[in-house]
Amino acid sequence: MYVAVKGGDAAIENSQTLLAEERRGDKRVPELTLDQIKNQLSLSVDRVMAEGSLYDRDLAALAIKQARGDIVEAIFLLRAYRTTLPRFGNTVPVDTGKMQIRRRISATFKDLPGGQILGPSFDYTHRLLDFSLAKNSNAPLAKEASEDVLAEMPRVTELLNDEGLIEKEIDDNEQEPFDVTRNSLKFPASREARLQNLARGDEGFLLALAYSTQRGWGKTHPFAGEIRMGEVGVEIIPEELGFPIEVGEITVTECQMVNQFKGSATIPAQFTRGYGLTFGHNERKAMSMGILDRSLRSKELGEAVNAPAQDEEFVLSHSCNVEASGFVQHLKLPHYVDFQSELVTVRALRKASAFSEKNEDSTDSKNVEAAE
């Protein structure tokens, strides 16, 4: 009815044209190609794939371009596309033991079978702006290693397992795993539901919560048992064949956190685990996930639960940035009916209290008069 709120098709369309124009920016500057995004903003692509729950570098690059580099918006675009895809079947769990390793480090042992492999990492860069990148850089090619990387790199946790020093991971492949993308989460959640939720959870949220446990809000004293990054094969078992065939290869980052545990009357002291796994190369996310997976086991392990990062319902209900972003920003939508309701109520309350104050005033003055 009023110009201010009468949107209509035309207004929406105009807004979208304007958005497209802003996205393109100055037309004298060459347009970004998806190949450029895929290759040169590869960590953005990795994050969008991980939180978008869809391993497709091309689509992730497209989403980043369409979202003008807004990563959370790109994640949303990919998620909304993902839900329309038919499901052909489930993959066999990936075997990170057979990963083609590009990076593998352990903070628990100085040396170990397979060695420490630094790989591509920001870790020991001096964070000095490299002004040579402002021009076209000629990045030197890295030298090839003199030794081959082990084809099957043993996991640090397996080495501890030999001595019985760390809890055993239960291999329970019998039941079909819970699927957080198809079912509403129930509490208490199963471990697989929790890990799925964390794997697609917002990196910033996970990071902040993991950090909070390190600062003492729910104590975890993790050791980064191992972080590895590289390529793993993805297999499915077609019903008509009955054996696995490889359908593709994905890059993943895996983090195994090792935590102390006092043990109990029935269990001798041993280390416990926290597990993190993400699509692409993202150690910050994988490590945060490993810490949180462990801190969310507090209840199960009989530890006091008193910090946000230990509270399963709190963490899992608020980890999704597509949900969070939508709900926070929905406050932009008109609320004038509800606000009108509140106005009516607040005015009525004020009127009532003004009335009683006035009455009190007059009683007071009467009292004064009486006293006089």
Added chain:
Amino acid sequence: MKAISGERKRTSRLKEKTLDGYNFAYLDDQTKRMIRRATLKAVAIPGYQVPFGSREMPLPFGWGTGGIQVTASIIGIDDTLKVIDQGADDTTNAVNIRRFFAKTAGVETTENTSDASIIQTRHRIPEVKLKSDQIIVYQVPIPEPLRWIEPREEETRKMHALTEYGVMHVGLYENIAHFGKVTTSYDYPVQVNDHYVMSPSPIPKFDNPKMDKMPALQLFGAGREKRIYAVPPYTKVKSLDFDDHPFEIESWSECCALCGSSSSFLDEVITDDKGSRMFVCSDSNFCADRRAKGHKGPGLPRKFEIKDVE
């Protein structure tokens, strides 16, 4: 891997009308079946929040994804859809959702409440009494009426299971003790069929009485919170209250400046920087209808013309 079964052969009657490359009403049939099963259970257990595998939609969570998923699962090509936000058909969000269904389902849309077979709404129930065979779909942000008392789903689920609603009454009573009356003005909790306490969605409490024994089917979708619930037609819906503090609704001393209605929910519009204001119907279709029938209000301040900008 499962072989694709007999389903998904042709969609002849639908494909003519809808967007290329997308399913009829956006959702795939598998998802619709899941939502349909949840909806039937919601209808069978009035007021109970049925968990469902809510999907990401191409609109943000919090912007009506629950209502959209419910509508997408029930709508067919013979339906006529009305979408309102704040009671009005022409708010940007309502226009946008209507556009979405026009594009993906090719259905007819209407602004006329009585012509609609499905009405999707955010924050209002139309002023015109809804009829049998109509379906009203509410967009719900927080489906859990106990959330403000107990944020934990693990706990509230138990409270519903035991119909342990004492805390809710205590909460309302504290309100009375403090302010002399219940100050909840929207999303005012109701009890359905003398059993489940339910959130009516953030409609003003003015609309609560319309829910009671409504001849139309009422469906509620909360996308982000992944819940669907329902009130079948002719079902008792009672706003929580106390014998000494009965439930009451908002009232205005003014009437609608445009159509003169004194029985509808009014929006307040500020007309200048001196705080002058006027009141107009929040239900744009109801107001237009009355004006078409010759009803007139006191009118707008002179400088405040109605512009129908397209």
Added chain:
Amino acid sequence: MALLQESIDHIPLETGFDDPIYESQIVFRKILKVMSEPGTIKKIKNKLSAPAPMMRATAAICLTLMDFQTKVWLDLPQDSEVSKYLKFHTGLKLVEHSSEADFVVFFTAPAELPPLNLGTDDNPETAATVIIQTQSLDDIGKLKLTGPGIKKSRFLNAENIPASLWDHRVKANSLFPKGIDIILTSDKKLSALPRTTKLKMLKTIKG
């Protein structure tokens, strides 16, 4: 090749929906109508052909609501024509015990109910939906229905349903919100009795 031959054998002669997305929406709305207004009778108009003893309304409901996510129990052998038909058209999971099923289908109305999933107090929606075929279905009868979805009362006649079955239903629904929701079918007709509907057997026919 043997594999291929076997899968051809599994293709039933009877047809499902001609236009699945379009038709299942229409059937769903009829189910929604009868479930939300218990005792109302709706008729399906689809051209599908179902193997005996499955009635057309039963087939339409099954094709509309079932898929690989639903566990179904039938009062027929697992290798019956009906089982093959439903498996082919919906991909449903047939289960051995009625208590595991989301949907239980009785092609012949039983005198008593087998063990069924009644749901739990905190998740009553997990309870079974029970589909029962009857000889005829009319809105004039000795069954008086009251409850949500019903303005005052409705009347129903469901032929060939043993009176003992209604007693079993009362027992199953005695601990609301737990309970079972029944869909009745007869040829092309369908009606429903969700767990909230109260039944009273009258001495005379009304409607």
